[in-house]
Amino acid sequence: MTILLTVLGIVLFALGLLISIAWHELGHLSTAKLFGIRVPQYMVGFGPTIWSRKKGDTEYGIKAIPAGGYIRMIGMFPPGADGRIAARSTSPFRGMIEDARAAAFEELQPGDEDRLFYTRKPWKRVIVMFAGPFMNLILAVAIFLGVFMGFGTQTQTTQVEAVQKCVIAASEKRQTCEPGDAVAPAEAAGLRSGDTIVAFNGKPVKDWSDLSDRIRATIGPATVTVERQGQQITLHPTLAKNMVAKKDADGQPVPDQFVPAGYLGFLPKSVIKPLTFEQSVNHMTDAVENSVHSIAALPGKIPDLWNAAFDGGERKADSPVGVVGAARISGEVLNMDAPPENILATFMMVLAFFNLSLFLFNMLPLLPLDGGHIAGALWESLRRNVARVLKRADPGPFDVAKLMPVAYVVAGIFICFTLLVLVADVVNPVKLA
Template identity: 65%
Template sequence: MTLVLNLIGVLVFVAGLLISIAWHELGHLSTAKLFGIRVPQYMVGFGKTIWSRKKGDTEYGIKAIPMGGYIRMIGMFPPGEDGKVSARSTSPFRSMIEDARSAAYEELEPGDETRLFYTRKPWKRVIVMFAGPFMNLVLAMALFFGVWMTYGIKQQTTEVATVSECVLKQSQNRDVCKDGDQIAPGKAAGLLVGDRIVAFDGKQVKDWAALQKKIRDTIGPATLTVVRDGERMDLKANLVANQVAKSDGHGGYVKGQYVDAGWLGFGSKTVIAPLSLGESLDYAGQYVETSVQGLVNLPAKIPALWDAAFNGAERQPDSPVGIVGAARITGDLAALDLPSEERASYILSMLAAFNLSLFLFNMLPLLPLDGGHIAGALWESVRRHAARIFRRADPGPFDVARLMPAAYVVAAVFVCFTLLVLVADVVNPIKIT
């Protein structure tokens, strides 16, 4: 049964991947057609075409390898200086430029002169290129909000789940008290499992993040107001300075980092509870912020990823994963011995995180990514506006094709990184327990 559930999870991820790709390309397609740009092809996948159908002037199809997708627009790049597609030269860089320019015109038909991508105003080109990643962002937020506002997320509460016996630094590799260890302030104050802390020094606390901050900001006497068996009571505690895990500012912790702060000595109860719309918006902001930081830190994770792939090192939980790894994780999630709604929430969240990653990755201002074309259109707009202000001749369209040598370098780096992640996902995958 476990194998069947695992396979179902993988198939669900593959289906979600194809939908995400098709949804992304639909953003490009719909806006391109809106602005009168001819689109000869709309394809999901790469490689051999396994199904296609032509409707109007666009061929819609599915290809064999579900690793991406594309639409082909006429006139992505402006013609050469002579107004034509330049002849091939002996320069390798020039050949790259001319190959890209030639591909943009290879399906040019009579009447297409007014339907070329590069002839559209920069703001229209920005919309066309941004529409694809934006669709992934919309899908990601729809999935996230659907999970957060219906099923919920794991949240720490102000209810006491455990009470520490003694004062121990959280960086110490032990959780057993020894003779001579100082009694934990919470235990000395009479804090019991099941107590719900509702106020700290007379000020009401509604959530764990607020309570955590008050505790960490306090060293010395404090009054805890708790609800025990339906009755309110005050407990007198004397908080001590201790080495604790660094807070992320939202009630969570930063792995492997410690700070000195006030300490009470108890573990809070964790529950799964739905979020309100306002809480979901706030949580989405935190999630996007964390994802952006993860993208920025990606290069620093490559050495550990290499060691995990080729040197047998332990795979880090926050290690980058590719499509194979994500499919494998989704399969593992589907096979967990958990309630079906909890497994479904994890899988939907996985697909949402994948779509958010697609959005952030594609917004990098590098060719051949969508962000690179957006940057080119914005730069053209700046040049033309500057020319008008200083009463100079219109510089014309910015020739993004001239950046194709750099685009090939970027593509080569991405291919190498993808292969590295693939090897790590196969030989040393991240495992869900």
């Protein structure tokens, strides 16, 4: 059953991946056709074509490797300064430029002169290139809202799940008491599982975050008012000083960072609680910020990835994962010992973060990513507007093809990084637990 669920999870992720890619390319396709650009191909996947059908002047198809997709637009790059589009130089860099230029015109047909991508105004080209990543953002937002508002998130409450028997520093990362450990203040004061803390030091508590902060700020005698079997009881613990997990600006624990603070010694009960629209937006904002920071931190994670892939090093929980890694995680999700709705919500969150990553990654202003073409169109618009203000001659289209040598370098780096992540995902994968 475990193998079957793992395979099912991988298949479902592959299906979600195909849908996400097709949805991305649909954004490019629909806006390109809206602005009259001819699109000979709309393909989901790479490699050999396993199915295709031509409708109008576009061939729609699915390829064997579900690791990406593309549309082909006529005239992605302008002709050279002499108006020609054929390769004319033995220079390797010039060859890259002219090969890319020739590929942009290789399916040119009579009547296509007014259907070329580069002839559209810069703002239209920005829309065409932005539409693909934007579709991934729309899908991510829809999934986030659906999960946050329809299902909810794990929320800690002020109800006591369990009481710690002794004082153990969080930095020690152990669960069992050892001889010499001090008795936990909650245990000594008589706090019980099932109690709900309603006040701390005589003041009502709002939620777990409020209670946690006030406990951390207190070392020494305190009063804790709990509701137990319909009655309120006041306990008098003496809070100990202990090393506890450090919190970030959002109140979330920071991995492997600890600070001295007041310690009561109990585990709060967690419940699944649907969020309001405002709370959901706040959670999505946090997800975007964390994803941006993760992308910015990718270069610094390469040494750890290399060690995990080739030297048997630890694969950290925040390590980058690729398609293979995400598929394996999806297989683990379906094997979780949890209610079906929890499993579905977790699986959908994997897809949501995958689409959010596609959006952010594609917005990097580097060729061959969509953001690179957007940057080229914006630069062209700036040049032309400056020339207009200064009453100079129109500089014409910005020749993005001249950046192809840089694009090949960027693509090479991406491919090497992707292969490194792939090896790490196979030999030392990230695991849920």
